[in-house]
Structure formats: structure tokens, C-alpha cells
Amino acid sequence: MTNQSIDWKAEAAKRKDDFLEDLFTILKIDSVRDDSKATKEAPVGPGPKEALEAFLAIGERDGFKAENFDNWAGHIEYGDGDEVMGVLAHVDVVPTGTGWETDPFEPVIKEGRLYARGSSDDKGPGMAAYYAIKMIKDLGLPVSKKIRFILGTDEESEWKGIKHYLETQPEPDFGFSPDAMFPIINGEKGNVSAELSFKGNAAGGTHKLVEFESGLRPNMVPQDAVAVIESENPSELENGFQDYLSDQPVTGDLSVDGNRVTVTVVGKAAHGSTPAKGINAGTHLARFLSEFSFGGDAKDFIQVAALYLHDDPSGSKLGVAHTDEVMGELTSNTGVFKFNVDKGGQMTVNMRYPQGTSEETIGKQIRDKVSQYAVEVNLPEGKVPHYVPGNDPLVQTLLDVYARQTGLEPSEQVIGGGTYGRLMKRGVAYGAMFPNSIDTMHQANEFMAVDDLMNAMAIYAEAIYELVK
Structure with missing residues (x-):
């Protein structure tokens, strides 16, 4: 099977029910960082630990190699090669605040929108990226590089989890974080x-x-x-x-x-x-x-x-x-x-x-x-600005796939939000929101359109395969 013969959207659609079932499992976990309940076994509280373990268990169920790094972070691995592509997501969420019309940890779909804390930031996009890797594995597509789907536990605060991970694991050679918007975020402010x-x-x-x-x-x-x-x-x-x-x-x-x-x-x-x-x-x-x-x-x-x-x-x-x-x-x-x-x-x-x-x-x-x-x-030490030039092959490949699947004209973007993409010298953020998506990150009644998640899954699958084949 060649890349050109694959209908990525159709393949994503086949997996919709399983995808939503797994996503609901993760969304039901209250994974707000809670230092008051932190222990050696749960360094940022029991919620992020539970969400990390649940996500890694899904990876093991599907036949991937999964590894937990002291409940600070984990990864799900596929393929072999000298180069490592990183796909970095996070399982923690911000506090719910007030003003919700539904239970933020009881996901519900209304009029095509999936309401839950983390539906758009970042459990929904993270699960879409995971299913993209699973799609490549299911289809038996050949890969020449190693893919590491990496999960952090405190992206919404101090990034201690992912820093702990990088103390023992090498920085991926290139990759993206599914934690922002399309067509791409190749620059992040300090x-x-x-x-x-x-x-x-x-x-x-x-x-x-x-x-x-x-x-x-x-x-x-x-x-x-x-x-x-x-x-x-x-x-x-x-x-x-x-x-x-x-x-x-x-x-x-x-x-x-x-x-x-x-x-x-x-x-x-x-x-x-x-x-x-x-x-x-x-x-x-x-x-x-x-x-x-x-x-x-x-x-x-x-x-x-x-x-x-x-x-x-x-x-x-x-x-x-x-x-x-x-x-x-x-x-x-x-x-x-x-x-x-x-x-x-x-x-x-x-x-x-x-x-x-x-x-x-x-x-x-x-x-x-x-x-x-x-x-x-x-002023405690923060993060300096990060930028990957628009002519980098990583950026060009991701933009080409986005244009091919959406028919839209892609362009570079810089944001003030910080994503795990900045942890890689050749790292960017890529989706899952589209230009016409409604941004409800960190707000009451956070939601993500189910169609956006499915379209993102298809884009992720083709993009990842283009980068590792």
C-alpha cells in the first residue's frame, strides 16, 4: 500500500467509535495537578498519575512498547531507526473553575461538540495523534525512523514531568506537539x-x-x-x-x-x-x-x-x-x-x-x-523564544500535508502559548484546532468539535508517515 493510495480520512472514520471510547476514558479522569496530594509515587498528584497510566495501558493493549518514567512522564514507541520523531502531548488539565453547564469530567457530545475539561487541551488532540500512529501500525506501513509518542503530566504548570523525562531520554531529533492549531505553530514566544x-x-x-x-x-x-x-x-x-x-x-x-x-x-x-x-x-x-x-x-x-x-x-x-x-x-x-x-x-x-x-x-x-x-x-527563570524557520523540511512537510487534506493555503504562525514543541530544536506545534475552530481552552464549557478531532487524526497520520517512511 502506498501513501497515495491511502484515504486517510476514511481510515480515521473507521476508528471513530474506538477513538471516542478511549478518549472518554481519559477525559473522565480529573488530572489537575494537585501538589497537596503529591507523593513519591504521584509526584504531581494522583490525577495526572492515573491519566498517564491509563494512556500507557491503551498503548500496551494495542501492541506498542510503553514505558513509565516514575509517573512524571511516559512514552509509547513504534518503529526502529537511528532518528527519533517525537510527538509530545500532555495528560494534565487546568482547574475547572466555575460556570460549567455540564460536569467537566463527564464527557458529553452535544450537537457535534465534545464537552469536557481537556477535550481540546490536550487530551482530545493527544488521543487523535496516538490513533494516527496506531493507524500507521494497523496498516503495516514501513517506517525508517523511531516514533515516540511522549506524554507529560504537568504541562499546564512547571513542566517538571517532561524535564524529568529528558534527563534520562534523548531529545527527539524532530517532531511536533498536537497542542495548538493548524496550519502550524513554528514560533513560540518566551x-x-x-x-x-x-x-x-x-x-x-x-x-x-x-x-x-x-x-x-x-x-x-x-x-x-x-x-x-x-x-x-x-x-x-x-x-x-x-x-x-x-x-x-x-x-x-x-x-x-x-x-x-x-x-x-x-x-x-x-x-x-x-x-x-x-x-x-x-x-x-x-x-x-x-x-x-x-x-x-x-x-x-x-x-x-x-x-x-x-x-x-x-x-x-x-x-x-x-x-x-x-x-x-x-x-x-x-x-x-x-x-x-x-x-x-x-x-x-x-x-x-x-x-x-x-x-x-x-x-x-x-x-x-x-x-x-x-x-x-x-522573576523566576522562564522560557526563551523558540523558532523553527519556515524553510525547514519539517515545517514544509507538515504544511504540505495540511494543504493537501484541507485544500487551504497554509502559512507560518507564531503564538504566545507554550507547547512541548519548543523542547526540540526542530520542534513545532501542529493542530488540532483549525482556523475556523472555536477556542475554548482554559475556559468553562471547554469543547472540541468531533469532526475537528477526526480530521486532525487523518492529518496527523499522513504527516507522521511522510516524516518517518
């Missing part, structure tokens, strides 16, 4: 998070900030925010909040119990690499509170969020804005806010930056901008 720390003094104003909390992860736009305030004038806050809600794109609630006021704001979640697609509840809450009299470090906490972080997806107010001709502009998302009058406060500002700037430069720019406030700025 990724660094600035931690802004404040002390907990809140004395000196008409209103005393007791607690402020918003956000689940640095790489998510916060959907919910809540503040608890002790107030000498609760009605001032109450009246002001209704005015604020009347002309802002958020909803919320304010309740009063004696002198204790609780304010909640609801915005819209989005992936932290595309903050303009979300509505940051945390900065909106700070913007509302900034019009009132607060004192001490609490005042600085509120003012920094309101003046330098609110409605600023390009980082202009923070002083870090930068644009590169190839990689585009820097994006900035404040994903986590925490303040406690006894423990102090912290904000985590996640930035995806292009070539032409650096972590050192960004850190200096932020410190200069907020120097009048009592805030400490720290």
Missing part, C-alpha cells in the same frame, strides 16, 4: 512570570482590605474575584459598586454584614497567552476598589493592579510592551491575585514575549514602573 509581593499592612483608610483573591493559574485569565473588606462606610461601597457594574463588562455581587463587606466580580476566562479574549475579574475588582480610601500595603496592592495591570494585554502600562516583526507583540496577563491582611499579598503577571527583549529587560522595566510602591518584584 514565557516568564513576574511575582509582585506586598506586605500585609492595611491600616489607614476608611476601608480596610482583609482579603482579596482571584485566579487559579498564571496562564489563565481570572474569571472570578472576591474581596472582603472591613468598612466604616459600607453604603459608599454598595452605591459605588452598582455604578461600576452599570458600564463595565462584568457582573458581580456585594453583600454587607455589619461593617464587613464582601464583593465578588465575575469576568470571562481565557488562555493566558491571549488575555484580550478574556475579561480579568481580578483587575476589575481592583479598579473598582481603587476609587475608595484604603491604607498601607493594601492601598499599594490595589493601585498597582488598577493602574498598571488593568485592561493592558500588551503590557504598555507596565512598561514592558515590545513588538517583533516575525514574532509579534508581547502579551501580559495577571493570572493570580492574593492578599491577606496577616500574610501579605502577591500578584503573578505572566508575559509571553517575542525576540528582541529578555527576562532581564522585562524585570528592570517593571521595577522602574512600580518603584514608587512598596512592592518587591521577582
Whole structure:
């Protein structure tokens, strides 16, 4: 059987029922990283471990060689050869947050859409890529290179799992991660998070900030925010909040119990690499509170969020804005806010930056901008920008297959999101979303169109075979 004689979409369709059954198995596992339950046997919590083991078991069932690396990561292997092609996916998911209309871990198909946490990021695309490799094996197609389908367990946080894997296993010679969009992602911006720390003094104003909390992860736009305030004038806050809600794109609630006021704001979640697609509840809450009299470090906490972080997806107010001709502009998302009058406060500002700037430069720019406030700025080491030229044979092959199967004109793309593709010198991200797909990654009611997953499976199968035959 030759490549030209294979109807890849028809072959994918034959496997649809089995594919969905296996995908449902993985989607039903709550694989959010949970350090509070981490053990030596489950280094990022029991959920990612269970999902990894379940995926590897599927590989063994289908006759592949599967190996688990201390429950940090694993791989499913096929073929032989001096070169190794890597296909890198992840089994962990971001926290569910609020606003779901279905159980996020009870997958359901409605009107052709598969709803579940992880359906699009990244269990659905990962399973499509696995089935693509299985298709090549089922058809008995000859391969001259080794294929390693590699699974990580904490891609949504620190990448410790895949780093542990690469400490003992060689980096693949080339490959892709099915964790983004078609036609290709051959450039990924750098990724660094600035931690802004404040002390907990809140004395000196008409209103005393007791607690402020918003956000689940640095790489998510916060959907919910809540503040608890002790107030000498609760009605001032109450009246002001209704005015604020009347002309802002958020909803919320304010309740009063004696002198204790609780304010909640609801915005819209989005992936932290595309903050303009979300509505940051945390900065909106700070913007509302900034019009009132607060004192001490609490005042600085509120003012920094309101003046330098609110409605600023390009980082202009923070002083870090930068644009590169190839990689585009820097994006900035404040994903986590925490303040406690006894423990102090912290904000985590996640930035995806292009070539032409650096972590050192960004850190200096932020410190200069907020120097009048009592805030400490720290930037843990992040990830530098990654780019594979458009004339690389890997990129050309993937684009050719995409064009052949879709009839669409392919082009290079650079994103702010980070994928495992950047772990390989010749590594890219490839699907599974299409240009007309609706992006619900990291949002409530995450879904992936079943047709998109099946089309991605067919593209993956042909592309992988073209690269390893």
C-alpha cells in the first residue's frame, strides 16, 4: 500500500467509535495537578498519575512498547531507526473553575461538540495523534525512523514531568506537539512570570482590605474575584459598586454584614497567552476598589493592579510592551491575585514575549514602573523564544500535508502559548484546532468539535508517515 493510495480520512472514520471510547476514558479522569496530594509515587498528584497510566495501558493493549518514567512522564514507541520523531502531548488539565453547564469530567457530545475539561487541551488532540500512529501500525506501513509518542503530566504548570523525562531520554531529533492549531505553530514566544509581593499592612483608610483573591493559574485569565473588606462606610461601597457594574463588562455581587463587606466580580476566562479574549475579574475588582480610601500595603496592592495591570494585554502600562516583526507583540496577563491582611499579598503577571527583549529587560522595566510602591518584584527563570524557520523540511512537510487534506493555503504562525514543541530544536506545534475552530481552552464549557478531532487524526497520520517512511 502506498501513501497515495491511502484515504486517510476514511481510515480515521473507521476508528471513530474506538477513538471516542478511549478518549472518554481519559477525559473522565480529573488530572489537575494537585501538589497537596503529591507523593513519591504521584509526584504531581494522583490525577495526572492515573491519566498517564491509563494512556500507557491503551498503548500496551494495542501492541506498542510503553514505558513509565516514575509517573512524571511516559512514552509509547513504534518503529526502529537511528532518528527519533517525537510527538509530545500532555495528560494534565487546568482547574475547572466555575460556570460549567455540564460536569467537566463527564464527557458529553452535544450537537457535534465534545464537552469536557481537556477535550481540546490536550487530551482530545493527544488521543487523535496516538490513533494516527496506531493507524500507521494497523496498516503495516514501513517506517525508517523511531516514533515516540511522549506524554507529560504537568504541562499546564512547571513542566517538571517532561524535564524529568529528558534527563534520562534523548531529545527527539524532530517532531511536533498536537497542542495548538493548524496550519502550524513554528514560533513560540518566551514565557516568564513576574511575582509582585506586598506586605500585609492595611491600616489607614476608611476601608480596610482583609482579603482579596482571584485566579487559579498564571496562564489563565481570572474569571472570578472576591474581596472582603472591613468598612466604616459600607453604603459608599454598595452605591459605588452598582455604578461600576452599570458600564463595565462584568457582573458581580456585594453583600454587607455589619461593617464587613464582601464583593465578588465575575469576568470571562481565557488562555493566558491571549488575555484580550478574556475579561480579568481580578483587575476589575481592583479598579473598582481603587476609587475608595484604603491604607498601607493594601492601598499599594490595589493601585498597582488598577493602574498598571488593568485592561493592558500588551503590557504598555507596565512598561514592558515590545513588538517583533516575525514574532509579534508581547502579551501580559495577571493570572493570580492574593492578599491577606496577616500574610501579605502577591500578584503573578505572566508575559509571553517575542525576540528582541529578555527576562532581564522585562524585570528592570517593571521595577522602574512600580518603584514608587512598596512592592518587591521577582522573576523566576522562564522560557526563551523558540523558532523553527519556515524553510525547514519539517515545517514544509507538515504544511504540505495540511494543504493537501484541507485544500487551504497554509502559512507560518507564531503564538504566545507554550507547547512541548519548543523542547526540540526542530520542534513545532501542529493542530488540532483549525482556523475556523472555536477556542475554548482554559475556559468553562471547554469543547472540541468531533469532526475537528477526526480530521486532525487523518492529518496527523499522513504527516507522521511522510516524516518517518
